[in-house]
Amino acid sequence: xxxxxxxxxxxxxxxxxxxxxxxxxxxxxxxxxxxxxxxxxxxxxxxxxxxxxxxxxxxxxxxxxxxxxxxxxxxxxxxxxxxxxxxxxxxxxxxxxxxxxxxxxxxxxxxxxxxxxxxxxxxxxxxxxxxxxxxxxxxxxxxxxxxxxxxxxxxxxxxxxxxxxxxxxxxxxxxxxxxxxxxxxxxxxxxxxxxxxxxxxxxxxxxxxxxxxxxxxxxxxx
Amino acid sequence: xxxxxxxxxxxxxxxxxxxxxxxxxxxxxxxxxxxxxxxxxxxxxxxxxxxxxxxxxxxxxxxxxxxxxxxxxxxxxxxxxxxxxxxxxxxxxxxxxxxxxxxxxxxxxxxxxxxxxxxxxxxxxxxxxxxxxxxxxxxxxxxxxxxxxxxxxxxxxxxxxxxxxxxxxxxxxxxxxxxxxxxxxxxxxxxxxxxxxxxxxxxxxxxxxxxxxxxxxxxxxx
Ligand SMILES: Nc1ncnc2c1ncn2[C@@H]1O[C@H](COP(=O)(O)OP(=O)(O)OP(=O)(O)O)[C@@H](O)[C@H]1O
Ligand SMILES: Nc1ncnc2c1ncn2[C@@H]1O[C@H](COP(=O)(O)OP(=O)(O)OP(=O)(O)O)[C@@H](O)[C@H]1O
Ligand SMILES: [Ca+2]
Ligand SMILES: [Ca+2]
Ligand SMILES: [Ca+2]
Ligand SMILES: [Ca+2]
Numbered sequence: 001x002x003x004x005x006x007x008x009x010x011x012x013x014x015x016x017x018x019x020x021x022x023x024x025x026x027x028x029x030x031x032x033x034x035x036x037x038x039x040x041x042x043x044x045x046x047x048x049x050x051x052x053x054x055x056x057x058x059x060x061x062x063x064x065x066x067x068x069x070x071x072x073x074x075x076x077x078x079x080x081x082x083x084x085x086x087x088x089x090x091x092x093x094x095x096x097x098x099x100x101x102x103x104x105x106x107x108x109x110x111x112x113x114x115x116x117x118x119x120x121x122x123x124x125x126x127x128x129x130x131x132x133x134x135x136x137x138x139x140x141x142x143x144x145x146x147x148x149x150x151x152x153x154x155x156x157x158x159x160x161x162x163x164x165x166x167x168x169x170x171x172x173x174x175x176x177x178x179x180x181x182x183x184x185x186x187x188x189x190x191x192x193x194x195x196x197x198x199x200x201x202x203x204x205x206x207x208x209x210x211x212x213x214x215x216x217x218x219x220x221x222x
Numbered sequence: 223x224x225x226x227x228x229x230x231x232x233x234x235x236x237x238x239x240x241x242x243x244x245x246x247x248x249x250x251x252x253x254x255x256x257x258x259x260x261x262x263x264x265x266x267x268x269x270x271x272x273x274x275x276x277x278x279x280x281x282x283x284x285x286x287x288x289x290x291x292x293x294x295x296x297x298x299x300x301x302x303x304x305x306x307x308x309x310x311x312x313x314x315x316x317x318x319x320x321x322x323x324x325x326x327x328x329x330x331x332x333x334x335x336x337x338x339x340x341x342x343x344x345x346x347x348x349x350x351x352x353x354x355x356x357x358x359x360x361x362x363x364x365x366x367x368x369x370x371x372x373x374x375x376x377x378x379x380x381x382x383x384x385x386x387x388x389x390x391x392x393x394x395x396x397x398x399x400x401x402x403x404x405x406x407x408x409x410x411x412x413x414x415x416x417x418x419x420x421x422x423x424x425x426x427x428x429x430x431x432x433x434x435x436x437x438x439x440x441x442x443x444x
Contacts, residue, residue, distance in 0.1 A: 005354070012323065016347025017354070024355055069354060097354065101234065118350055124342035125238025132227070132239070132291060132319065133246055141363035141371055143400065143424060147407040149363055149371050175409055177399040177426050178365065185369040187397055187426045202365060204399050204409045204424065 002027060003068040007045075008053045008084060010037040013099055013120050014073025018045055029067065053084040059091060069095040072114075078105050082112065089113045136218045138200065146207050151180070154199040155218035164191045172213040174205025224249060225290045229267075230275045230306060232259040235321055235342050236295025240267050251289065275306040281313060291317040294336075300327050304334065311335045358440045360422065368429050373402070376421040377440035386413045394435040396427025 006029040007018040015037070021028045022044050030045035032038050033052050042048040051058045053074070064070065070093050074081040078101055085098050089112060097116040100106040106117045131137065138151040158166060169175055179186045179193065180200035186193070195201075203210060228251040229240040237259070243250045244266050252267035254260050255274050264270040273280045275296070286292065292315050296303040300323055307320050311334060319338040322328040328339045352359065360373040380388060391397055401408045401415065402422035408415070417423075425432060 012341070012343035013347045016344040017351045020348045020351030021355065024351070026355065071350075071354070097350070118346070119234070120346035120350070121234035121342050122238040124340070124346050125235045126242045128293075128319070128340055128342070129239045129242030129246070132293070133243065133248065139363060141361060141373075143373065143402060143407055144405065147400075147409065149399075149424065151363075151365065169410070175399065177371075177397065178369075180365060183366065185365055187369065187428075188391070202371065202426065206409075 004066065005029070006031060006064060006067045006070045007073060008032075008070065009073035009075065009081075009099075010034070010041055011073060011075050013075075014071065015041065017071055017073065022046070029062070029064075031062070054080050054087070056087050056091075059087060064088065064093065065091050067093060069093075069097070072096065072098040075099065075101065081105070082108055085109060085114050086112050134214065136214060143204075147205065148207055148210060149177070149202065149204045150210055152201050152203060152210075152214060152218055154195050154197070154201055156197075157217050158195045158199075159197050160194060162192050162194050163189060166195075166217070168203075168213065172205070172216075173209040174203050174213055176201050177204050178202035226288065227251070228253060228284075228286060228289045228292045229295060230254075230292065231295035231297065231303075231321075232256070232263055233295060233297050235297075236293065237263065239293055239295065244268070251284065251286075253284070274302075276302050276309070278309050278313075281309060286310065286315065287313050289315060291315075291319070294318065294320040297321065297323065303327070304330055307331060307336050308334050356436065358436060365426075369427065370429055370432060371399070371424065371426045372432055374423050374425060374432075374436060374440055376417045376419070376423055378419075379439050380417045380421075381419050382416060384414050384416050385411060388417075388439070390425075390435065394427070394438075395431040396425050396435055398423050399426050400424035 004027045005021050007014050008031045010032040018028055018030050018041055028045040030041040030048040031051050035050050038048045038050045070088050072081055072084050088096050095115050098109050098114045100117050100119055109117045136153045140148050140150040142148050163176055176189055179189045226249045227243050229236050230253045232254040240250055240252050240263055250267040252263040252270040253273050257272050260270045260272045292310050294303055294306050310318050317337050320331050320336045322339050322341055331339045358375045362370050362372040364370050385398055401411045
């Protein structure tokens with residue numbers, strides 16, 4: 001059977017989740033105390049209702065028990081976020097994801113049984129800080145504390161050379177797993193591939209190896 | 223010479239950028255109208271000052287002209303965000319990154335010369351929606367509209383098989399570029415590598431190929 005979702009709190013974060021789940025064809029119940037927000041989502045979500053999620057009877061009337069996964073995206077009102085999570089838990093919801101405002105909030109949410117606690121602003125702040133420091137690293141995926149996949153602009157020292165010439169794997173210990181050229185992405189680059197001006201390389205490896213690679217082959221382009 | 227940064231607005235997003243830049247050893251001037259916020263960052267940033275960034279004289283007195291890159295992370299007060307950006311631009315700041323609240327805000331920011339406009343809540347909402355829909359896709363990096371790098375739990379159909387056995391490249395058109403096992407990451411997996419229970423595969427490819435791979439080899443584990 002198809003999973004059903006509910007999003008409580010249609011701020012920028014909750015609203016974006018609601019939109020994306022709906023776009024992917026999911027059943028979504030959108031809830032907010034604010035009528036304007038609810039109106040904004042009534043043609044996007046499967047159902048959109050004005051309701052206060054801290055009111056247990058309201059939650060029951062909405063049939064929230066039948067929902068498989070509830071996302072609590074209430075922001076500034078930490079008390080409402082905690083209370084809503086507590087009641088959803090008591091109503092037997094199997095999976096609850098909650099947006100936390102700070103570490104204290106997260107601790108409480110974990111204690112009362114939230115299954116997933118997220119910090120959207122904090123995580124995105126970290127990503128953008130890294131993007132700001134290294135002009136050449138366009139985007140990245142953290143695989144662990146010390147490994148990443150990064151998108152890096154090809155430096156001028158690389159232009160016209162092949163991957164064999166550059167010998168990146170042997171010299172830096174990281175691997176070029178893709179090349180972005182114009183709007184095309186080659187996800188099986190050959191060793192004989194020549195790097196062109198404007199290419200973006202997708203590289204996997206240890207962070208310190210990637211940094212070394214970036215310092216030696218890219219950084220002075222800034 | 224070392225670059226200098228300023229962060230205006232120490233909410234969760236701006237605060238996170240300020241922390242991360244400082245942690246990476248950068249010079250950061252932290253600014254907020256709210257005294258409590260400024261106190262929170264006075265031991266983190268190089269300098270932290272209480273100031274209203276919509277006041278041009280204040281910005282001048284702070285020596286903001288010497289800053290290489292200013293991040294405007296003012297939230298709900300869209301007018302203050304726009305006005306601050308406009309004045310920073312007029313003062314000749316070379317690089318300005320601004321957090322937008324919505325599409326209209328973004329349009330105005332682009333018109334008045336913001337160099338980078340970001341939507342942290344919206345982008346993170348999209349990421350988390352995808353993570354919610356596919357329980358098996360743990361994290362991902364969008365390379366383009368139709369290519370990604372994803373982290374996927376190995377499905378039970380894969381356990382005990384080698385990458386050669388699974389023939390993922392030929393059958394699905396995507397490549398396994400890394401394997402996460404316990405806390406180790408192998409970024410040069412050999413074709414003869416056997417997949418173990420609990421392994422996480424790092425895969426690059428077209429989104430529809432990755433989906434097909436995920437549906438056929440992983441999805442029914444849920
Ligand atoms: N008890 C409640 N029941 C339902 N919705 C609520 C409740 N309390 C707050 N909300 C709604 O949650 C939404 C998000 O809250 P708020 O704007 O404070 O968070 P935020 O973290 O600043 O949001 P974002 O950063 O995602 O834009 C608002 O639209 C608000 O109306
Ligand atoms: N004119 C201004 N000058 C300096 N700081 C300001 C100004 N206006 C607002 N701020 C500060 O910007 C910070 C962020 O604003 P706000 O909390 O409205 O945004 P937000 O988008 O909800 O934040 P976040 O989601 O990142 O927590 C606040 O700490 C606020 O005091
Ligand atoms: Ca926010
Ligand atoms: Ca990750
Ligand atoms: Ca807010
Ligand atoms: Ca990207």
